[in-house]
Amino acid sequence: MTSSPIPITPDPRLDLVLEREIDVPVEAVWEAWTTPSSLREWFVPKPWTIAACEMDVRPGGLFSTTMRSPEGEEFPNVGCFLEVVEGRRLVFTDTLLPGYRPSAKPFFTAVLELAPMGEGTLYRAIAIHGSEETRGNHEQMGFHEGWGIVVDQMAAYIKAQAGA
Amino acid sequence: MTSSPIPITPDPRLDLVLEREIDVPVEAVWEAWTTPSSLREWFVPKPWTIAACEMDVRPGGLFSTTMRSPEGEEFPNVGCFLEVVEGRRLVFTDTLLPGYRPSAKPFFTAVLELAPMGEGTLYRAIAIHGSEETRGNHEQMGFHEGWGIVVDQMAAYIKAQAGA
Numbered sequence: 001m002t003s004s005p006i007p008i009t010p011d012p013r014l015d016l017v018l019e020r021e022i023d024v025p026v027e028a029v030w031e032a033w034t035t036p037s038s039l040r041e042w043f044v045p046k047p048w049t050i051a052a053c054e055m056d057v058r059p060g061g062l063f064s065t066t067m068r069s070p071e072g073e074e075f076p077n078v079g080c081f082l083e084v085v086e087g088r089r090l091v092f093t094d095t096l097l098p099g100y101r102p103s104a105k106p107f108f109t110a111v112l113e114l115a116p117m118g119e120g121t122l123y124r125a126i127a128i129h130g131s132e133e134t135r136g137n138h139e140q141m142g143f144h145e146g147w148g149i150v151v152d153q154m155a156a157y158i159k160a161q162a163g164a
Numbered sequence: 165m166t167s168s169p170i171p172i173t174p175d176p177r178l179d180l181v182l183e184r185e186i187d188v189p190v191e192a193v194w195e196a197w198t199t200p201s202s203l204r205e206w207f208v209p210k211p212w213t214i215a216a217c218e219m220d221v222r223p224g225g226l227f228s229t230t231m232r233s234p235e236g237e238e239f240p241n242v243g244c245f246l247e248v249v250e251g252r253r254l255v256f257t258d259t260l261l262p263g264y265r266p267s268a269k270p271f272f273t274a275v276l277e278l279a280p281m282g283e284g285t286l287y288r289a290i291a292i293h294g295s296e297e298t299r300g301n302h303e304q305m306g307f308h309e310g311w312g313i314v315v316d317q318m319a320a321y322i323k324a325q326a327g328a
Contacts, residue, residue, distance in 0.1 A: 003221075003222040003248075004222075005222070005223070005224075006220065006222055006224040006225050006263065056170065057167075058168075058169070059170065059223065059246065060169075060170040060172075060246070060247065060255070061170050082223065082224070082246060082264060083223045091223075093260070093264060095259055095260060095270070096259060096273065098170075099170065099292065100172075100273040100275070101178070101292050101293070102270050102271070102272060102292070102294035103294060104294055106270065108266060109260065109264040109266060111264070128264055128265050129265070129266060130265060130267060130268055131268065134266070
């Protein structure tokens with residue numbers, strides 16, 4: 001069945017949104033998001049690092065990242081991709097494990113939407129929660145600052161690669 | 165991105181599987197599953213009925229059914245579709261609401277897989293759970309009997325329509 005992707009309309013009561021215009025092309029952003037060796041370079045605010053990353057970029061496929069604190073403590077995150085529209089939309093969640101198995105620790109779904117804007121990209125990341133409480137926790141964990149920092153890190157990484 | 169659908173391998177400890185060979189064609193089964201007015205006719209074992217059904221058959225789209233007991237009590241179920249491979253695979257879950265929002269009452273993911281078999285269909289329905297407890301509850305609720313009855317009801321409905 002061919003149908004247009006479902007529109008995602010954030011609910012201000014439940015969701016968190018980061019929207020930015022960035023001066024790197026859509027194709028490079030897509031590549032940075034869907035290549036484990038690239039994602040490891042920018043996906044968490046430094047000096048945190050990504051100690052491991054695995055991806056099977058298709059619906060139901062594994063998306064796993066292990067964040068490492070500056071002190072060396074590791075925090076694994078496992079979920080799956082839900083929707084993959086090349087260069088435009090990437091949806092993933094920790095609510096379901098690979099193969100769509102319900103998770104014991106559901107937290108949120110993330111929607112990344114990209115659109116070309118001149119030679120740059122309109123970048124929109126939405127965190128979708130099931131309750132105001134979960135949204136509030138995510139905001140207090142530093143959603144806006146953290147997700148903003150990693151967009152800067154990603155753009156700097158893309159430019160460094162392009163210039164390398 | 166074009167990639168083959170992820171293989172679904174049931175885990176006997178966590179999942180429930182109903183596999184049947186039925187003598188109605190794949191296209192008719194797909195139609196019966198994805199058309200609300202058809203689904204209402206067979207989706208719950210009679211004398212239970214489906215009082216209401218809404219579908220937006222695409223990833224993240226609404227899948228809502230309201231079951232009505234013979235005594236008239238109604239039980240709404242809301243979830244969303246995850247994967248739609250026309251005539252072959254339909255995945256939906258109550259773990260996520262429409263637009264991929266985490267649900268407050270996650271229970272299971274369902275995978276329907278169809279394959280042509282002569283003029284009939286190899287029909288496989290898998291219920292994917294997050295724990296042995298959830299799987300056990302679903303089994304005790306009558307998974308095998310219930311899902312088996314509705315396959316028979318569906319095949320009878322398809323034949324009646326074809327002969328009408």
